[in-house]
Amino acid sequence: MIDYSRFISHVAKSIKASEIRELLALIRGRKDIISFAGGIPDPVLFPRKELAKIAGVVIEKYGDNALQYSETKGIIEVRETLSDFLARKREIHVDAEDIIVTSGSQSGLDIVSRTLIDPGDIVVTESPSYLAALGAFKMNGARLIGVKVDEHGMRTDLLEDRLKQLGDDVRRVKFIYVIPVGQNPAGTTMDKDRKKHLLEIASRYDLLVVEDDPYSYIIYEEGAEVASLKSMDKEGRVIYMSTVSKILAPGLRIGWIAAEKELIRRFEIVKQYVDLHSPTLNQFIVAEAIKTGVIDDVVSRAVPYYKAKRDTMLKAIQENFPEYVWYTKPIGGLFVFAYVHKPGFDAGALLEKAVKQYKVAYVPGGSFHPEGDGVNSMRINFSYPSHEQIREGIARLGRMIREA
Numbered sequence: 004m005i006d007y008s009r010f011i012s013h014v015a016k017s018i019k020a021s022e023i024r025e026l027l028a029l030i031r032g033r034k035d036i037i038s039f040a041g042g043i044p045d046p047v048l049f050p051r052k053e054l055a056k057i058a059g060v061v062i063e064k065y066g067d068n069a070l071q072y073s074e075t076k077g078i079i080e081v082r083e084t085l086s087d088f089l090a091r092k093r094e095i096h097v098d099a100e101d102i103i104v105t106s107g108s109q110s111g112l113d114i115v116s117r118t119l120i121d122p123g124d125i126v127v128t129e130s131p132s133y134l135a136a137l138g139a140f141k142m143n144g145a146r147l148i149g150v151k152v153d154e155h156g157m158r159t160d161l162l163e164d165r166l167k168q169l170g171d172d173v174r175r176v177k178f179i180y181v182i183p184v185g186q187n188p189a190g191t192t193m194d195k196d197r198k199k200h201l202l203e204i205a206s207r208y209d210l211l212v213v214e215d216d217p218y219s220y221i222i223y224e225e226g227a228e229v230a231s232l233k234s235m236d237k238e239g240r241v242i243y244m245s246t247v248s249k250i251l252a253p254g255l256r257i258g259w260i261a262a263e264k265e266l267i268r269r270f271e272i273v274k275q276y277v278d279l280h281s282p283t284l285n286q287f288i289v290a291e292a293i294k295t296g297v298i299d300d301v302v303s304r305a306v307p308y309y310k311a312k313r314d315t316m317l318k319a320i321q322e323n324f325p326e327y328v329w330y331t332k333p334i335g336g337l338f339v340f341a342y343v344h345k346p347g348f349d350a351g352a353l354l355e356k357a358v359k360q361y362k363v364a365y366v367p368g369g370s371f372h373p374e375g376d377g378v379n380s381m382r383i384n385f386s387y388p389s390h391e392q393i394r395e396g397i398a399r400l401g402r403m404i405r406e407a
């Protein structure tokens with residue numbers, strides 16, 4: 004028998020399997036369990052017919068190019084379309100040369116990390132923050148500092164304190180990573196003052212900001228403050244990234260980064276060795292889906308559809324959770340996050356019981372907290388379960404919390 008562990012790198016040994024993926028694998032296909040653990044779109048929103056038609060046309064008409072290797076940065080058709088899309092949707096004014104197409108935002112996070120982080124460098128994130136981003140930063144050797152969020156997003160007053168406390172080590176901070184709108188996992192949205200303050204701090208300490216923005220296209224409250232940091236950035240400090248995963252289909256694995264040319268060039272060189280380029284065919288499909296209004300159509304169906312589910316969830320929580328649970332009321336995105344303020348409550352330790360006895364699943368919040376706190380928290384997704392499942396599942400979860 005070969006002892007494979009000798010061959011495994013320190014990095015690979017140091018990372019843990021994602022709790023979410025392990026858990027989802029365990030309960031997949033179990034109809035008796037109501038799962039709030041995923042973070043995936045409801046497939047009823049996938050524009051099957053439109054995508055089938057686009058894919059057919061693209062392959063038949065443009066097959067020579069669409070089925071071929073392509074530019075690392077992304078095909079020009081999609082970058083030009085994205086430049087227009089970002090201006091229209093997010094008031095981000097960048098030309099096609101300031102955009103690089105990635106294989107989903109996850110790959111964007113990896114490329115940004117590889118390009119910016121040296122082992123021992125510091126990345127500041129929200130606490131809680133997106134698990135797979137924390138993983139990408141750590142895999143590249145980053146030390147993480149977590150700054151608490153409240154209902155207005157990252158507490159930038161605490162951010163400033165933490166940076167001050169670092170002393171000379173502040174030079175090791177490379178960037179501040181934020182998900183300003185409909186945050187995953189917290190469901191919070193940053194207000195304008197916080198955004199301004201964040202940019203001021205980044206400027207004062209000479210730091211970059213990575214803005215991860217998959218959710219701002221799906222907003223439930225009219226007039227909500229969702230301006231992107233990138234649209235407010237006068238100094239070229241913000242590296243903006245987004246994806247079609249929540250507004251078209253995650254299986255296409257197409258995302259993008261918009262940033263200053265000099266940074267984009269660096270990302271491009273790194274990407275050459277990561278995956279040569281993102282799938283050409285899918286880039287053609289995405290360009291067509293934007294141009295022909297398919298994405299606009301998905302978004303216009305997704306907003307009321309998810310809003311209704313969010314409302315069902317918030318109502319069910321209000322009716323079923325005890326008063327010592329604090330939870331977010333998201334104006335966008337796919338998640339509610341809850342802290343159970345009951346001594347000794349450990350959402351991770353209770354998960355097995357939740358699944359086996361109460362037949363309900365969630366993601367324990369601890370691993371979203373970069374500095375190890377938050378064991379009393381959980382992420383609850385409302386995009387995938389049906390209204391009936393939301394009502395019944397939240398009642399089960401409420402019972403579990405009371406009886407814990």
Ligand SMILES: Cc1ncc(COP(=O)(O)O)c(C=O)c1O
Pocket residue numbers: 042106107108109110133136182187215217245246247248253257258
């Ligand atoms: C905040 C955040 N960033 C990045 C991603 C990854 O997106 P993609 O499917 O484009 O890789 C997700 C997916 O859920 C996310 O929530």
